Amino acid sequence: MRLSRSMLSLAAVAALTAGSTAVLASPASAAPNTTPQKVCGSSYKTVNSAAVGSLGTVYLTYNATNGRNCVATIRKSPGTAVDMSAWEYVADTDQGDSDYGTYTSYAGPTSVYGKAHCVDWGGSIKNVYVSVYGSNCAALREHRVTTVR
Template identity: 75%
Template sequence: MRYVRSVLSAAALAALTVGTTAALTAPASAAPNTTPQKVCGSSYKTVNSAAVGSLGTVYLTYNASNGKNCVATIRNTPGAVQEMSAWVGVPDTGEYDEDYGNYTSYAGPTYVYGKGHCVDWGGHIKNVHVQVTGTNCGALKENRVTFVR
């Protein structure tokens, strides 16, 4: 009888361990663990975005109180380290900021003063690059390019 209880206890413990592990494991298609506002700051509002293929999104945000733009590239599924970037520039003034490296979730923030100016911005995840030029400046038409290297 004692042997039966030990076997049953071990089986119950094994089932509990497997169930707990399954419950604590993140699903394969987990949602992003951040937002552009968490990366750039709560006063930055998203004004434009561009998909990085199926890997994520590059967000252009703007803070009306200080006139600054911020860019963040956010992966759809955080996980293993990937090469990523986020960048933003103002052609009129030559101001430019970039964040480039190996990240698990997002690249950025990158900031420039953009009030009253067109901005160029973009980023990449792995080998998919996005470049958006001449944006958020009134009547001018923006140019979007997505390419794989």
């Protein structure tokens, strides 16, 4: 499933970059009690989160063993497939990962090496978009933006 979702993500990003509209119909199927650890893996601990309006939450997780971050956007009430996304970017290393598609329960996981680096991350459900910039940077203050389109 991960390979398929990665390929769909890559196709979606390429289509959006070219100005096309991508239609992805490979919904994730997860129980209503999905957690970031079920999406990212049990060794990932939640280090930050942001509400996506009243629709769900986007989670930033971290695995201390391998130094990788993972982002998952999880719906509060799974159901009919809707547009969703999860993304993260580490500016210091110019590395990022994203998952955009039409899903029933969650978007993600994404994975980027982030040990000792600031992380930009976010996600969306339907028309609500959340972005967090400069996150987990020790004494620096992060900047959160929520947009409804």
